[in-house]
Amino acid sequence: MSQEPAAAAPPAGEQAPQDAEQEEQEAPERKRQEAWAARKALIQHGPSFVMSLGRTTSATQVGRDQLGVSGGTVHGNVNNYFGGVPARPEHLSGVIRPEEITQLAEVFRGCASFEKALARLRTERIVILSGGRDTGRCSAALMLLHRATDGGPVRSLERPRSLSALPDRLDRAEGYFLEDFTADRSSPVREPQLLGLREQLEHSGGHLVITVEPSTALDDVPFVRWEPPPPEEMLHAHVTSRIGEAGWRELCGLQQVKEFLAGQHQPVVLKEFAQRIVAVHRGEADAQVLTEYSERAIGAQVTRWLTDGQRELLEKAFLISLAVFDKAPYAVAAELGDALYAGLQHTADPGKPPVIPVFGVFREDRLRSAHARGYLDTEVTEWGVVGQYIAEFQEERTARTLLETVWNLHPSARPALVEWIDRLAEDRRPLVRTRAASATALLATADFSSALAHLIEPWADGRNPDSWLMAANALTLADLLGVKTVRPLLRDWCTGEVESRRWTAIRAYSLLGPTAPEETLDVLLDSIRQQPQPEPVDEDEEIPESVHQFADALELLLLAVREPVLGRLAECLGRERTVREHALLAFLKACRQAEEPDGRPLVLHWYAQARAGAEPDTERHLTVFWKALLADRTTNDGALDVLSGWVRRADGEPETESALAALLPAVTAEPPNDRRVGHRLRGLRDSPPSPSPSAARLLDLLPRSS
Incomplete structure (x- = not known):
């Protein structure tokens, strides 16, 4: 048998150039990913160092959100004292292990806000504890329940969509912990919900603590703002529980300890520093370990x-x-x-x-x-x-x-x-692709030129739009991480002649829009105006990819920033034909997006909020856009399809029908929109085998000429 080895395959990640080129040519064309879906994937799967840069509480809200999410939970034996960053519990209901609470009780020290919350919990059986992340609010909640129940069992509750769903779960005489409940301004926590919970708790003999972010919408309901003890008291609690008061007095005067306490540290960092103090006291380490702690200690490790x-x-x-x-x-x-x-x-x-x-x-x-x-x-x-x-x-x-x-x-x-x-x-998993972009962004903070040359530019110059999206995501995250050279690069690419780089810059600008909406919109509109004047598009002719690119960017900016962008684009509808085409397509794309997890149409819900909140400018601008969509020959079919989907949803959702009952008469006040919408509603009303009852009711609201 021949001992000559067969030709070795190239190592992982390495491929012969001709093979790669042939594979790219033979690969089937990938389906174009929606811009809003790509944005949600970037937010949803981003790592913590990127998420923490955002300012919003929900990645899928329409309102002025940025790249990021919020929230923090606590679980396990690292829960001892303050909560903060340590590992989090499973999102399932269950009794928290008694030994965890016992360990927490050994180091916990009260404070004014804790005593206030405890008094309210004992008298009213329910308390909302509002505080920032990494301040120990969750551990404080556990200790409140431990004290109020005299050491009884504490049950962690699965987070419901609404507090109205909770009473049936509070059927035992024990402590209940609802961690990091969220409520936005469209659905705030209301007093009747708390009254129902209190009635059930009084009946069962239980107690309930709910922790929330300061941004949570509380409709004038009472709550206690959590203010943790001073850092020195937290550190004192951890040290004295291990080596006693005498050991603390011996070491608290060290210069390293004083310098450490002069800074602002999360509870988990205080706990770890306390462990090093204990090691110094026991002779297991010298005081130098205290100096090396924090950033230098991490770098050394x-x-x-x-x-x-x-x-x-x-x-x-x-x-x-x-x-x-x-x-x-x-x-x-x-x-x-x-x-x-x-x-x-x-x-x-x-x-x-x-x-x-x-x-x-x-x-x-x-x-x-x-x-x-x-x-x-x-x-x-x-x-x-x-x-x-x-x-x-x-x-x-x-x-x-x-x-x-x-x-x-x-x-x-x-x-x-x-x-x-x-x-x-190139992985098929959104999480993996998103982390590739975020890792590249971090490398860009360390050496921007190298990260640009090795990764970002090859992605931006690739032949596949998926690789352009990778470059856009990486540049977006690098900008959010403070790389100052990103914006000049984007401006250069946005007005340049390389189509793939221009697409990359446009998408990055749209993702960064909420951080500087006016600047972003100005750049996008200037870029649109510099494009060659488009030829009229027949109804059956495909819209050029360049138009889709700018429309995607405007769609993301519109949904993330809302009214300021909506107002400016509405002003352009009647004045600038080039901008009008892109703005209408962007608005149509936005109308196809839905909230998660309930699937409510984002734009229709936005319209309902504007009417309910007495926002006449927003209501007028949304109506103007809908009139223009229905009147434009390139978008009217798509707009009518969107309306059909909303009407079908209204068959089982009164809120949607109510919003349509206000919108449709406004957009059909003049022909030919009345005839177009009326024809579509009659088709839905008479559609076999499932005629739409809401279509029949909405048809009665249109002008008689329809």
């Missing part, structure tokens, strides 16, 4: 991880993968970490094939070695919510420090890292 000759390359690859997929499913980080290892191994020793122990790594040991933790949580997918085992670093700054260190201090790893991120960008 990362350096030790990467340069430790005893740590296998496979585990170093996992660390880098976990930095990209921090607070994401462990299985994804592990799977893709193995792929990165293959590339790194090829760099280290091209002649040695990578060997991956398929069943040889114990998950908990691996996480412990990475100073990470795992917990059960849920992941939102396009098919619904699924359970996942999530992995995250114990110190949230580790992920960013690790990626920056690899990129800047270990450039030999760059080729494999770039190939790996490119592979992530």
Whole structure:
């Protein structure tokens, strides 16, 4: 038998140029992803260091939201004292383990807001605790219930859509904890809901604490604002529970401790610093460890991880993968970490094939070695919510420090890292693609020129719109992370002649719109005006891709910023033909979007809110747009299809029919809109086998000429 080896396949992430070109030519054309769906995927799957930059409480609200989400939960034995960043509970109802509350009680110290909340809980059996994230509001809630129930069981409740759904669950004489409930201004917490809850609690003998963000809409209902104890008291509680009052007096005068307390620290950081104080007191470490703590300690730990000759390359690859997929499913980080290892191994020793122990790594040991933790949580997918085992670093700054260190201090790893991120960008999972963009954004903060040359520009110059979206997402996140060179680059690309780069810049501008809406709209409109005057489009002719690009950008800006953009675009409808075409298509796209999870049409709900909230300008602008949609020959069919969907939804939803009952007479006051809408409603009314009753009622509201 011949001993000559067969031709080796290229390593992971590497492909012969001619093969890649042929594969690209033979690949089927991908379906164009909707801009709003792509935006939601970016927000939904972004890592914590990106999410924290946003200012909104919901990624899918119409109102002035930015890239980001909010909320924080607490679970496990790291819950001892304040809550904050530690691992979170499963989003399922269940009794919290008594030993967790016992550990918390050992270090908990009250304060004025705690005593006020406890008094209200004992007399009224329900209290809403409002406070910022990472302030210990959740741990305070557990201690409130522990005290009010005299050490009785405490049950964590699954978060309902409305407080009205809670009374049936409060049927036992125990403490109930509803963590991080959210309510927006369209559906605020109201006093009748609390009265119903209090009545049920008095009947069952239970107590309920609800924690909320300060931004939660509370319709004049009583609440207690959570103000945690001073940092010195928190640190004192942790230290004295371990080494007593004498040990604290011995160490609290150290300069390192005084400097630490002079800063603002999250409760979890205070807890970890207390552990080092205890180690110094017991002679297990010297005072130098206190000086090295915080940022320098994280950097030192990362350096030790990467340069430790005893740590296998496979585990170093996992660390880098976990930095990209921090607070994401462990299985994804592990799977893709193995792929990165293959590339790194090829760099280290091209002649040695990578060997991956398929069943040889114990998950908990691996996480412990990475100073990470795992917990059960849920992941939102396009098919619904699924359970996942999530992995995250114990110190949230580790992920960013690790990626920056690899990129800047270990450039030999760059080729494999770039190939790996490119592979992530082509993954079919939205989470993976989004994390590839966010990792690139972090690398851009460390070395913008290199990240641009190795990743962003190749994506922007690619032939596939999916790669353009990757470049746009990466630039968007880099700008949000403070890279000042992004905006000049976007302005240059937006007015340049390279179509793919122009598309990339337009999409990035639309995503960044809420951070600077006036500037963004000006840039987009100027770019539209500089485009060649479009030829009239026949009804059966496909709309040019360039028009779709600008319409997508305006759609995202319109839904995220709302009235300021709506008003400016409405002014352009009758004055600028070029802008009108793009604005109408953008508004039509926006009308097709729906809220999650109830599926309410975003624009129709916006119209109903404007009428209810006495916002005549918004109501008028939305009506003007709808009149223009129905009157324009290129958009009237699409507009009528949207109305048909709304009418069908109104058959089972009175709120939708009520909004349509106000909108349709306003947009059909003049011909030919009255005839077009009337014809469509009659078709729905008489449609076999399921005629629409709401269409019949709405038809009666139109002018008789329809």
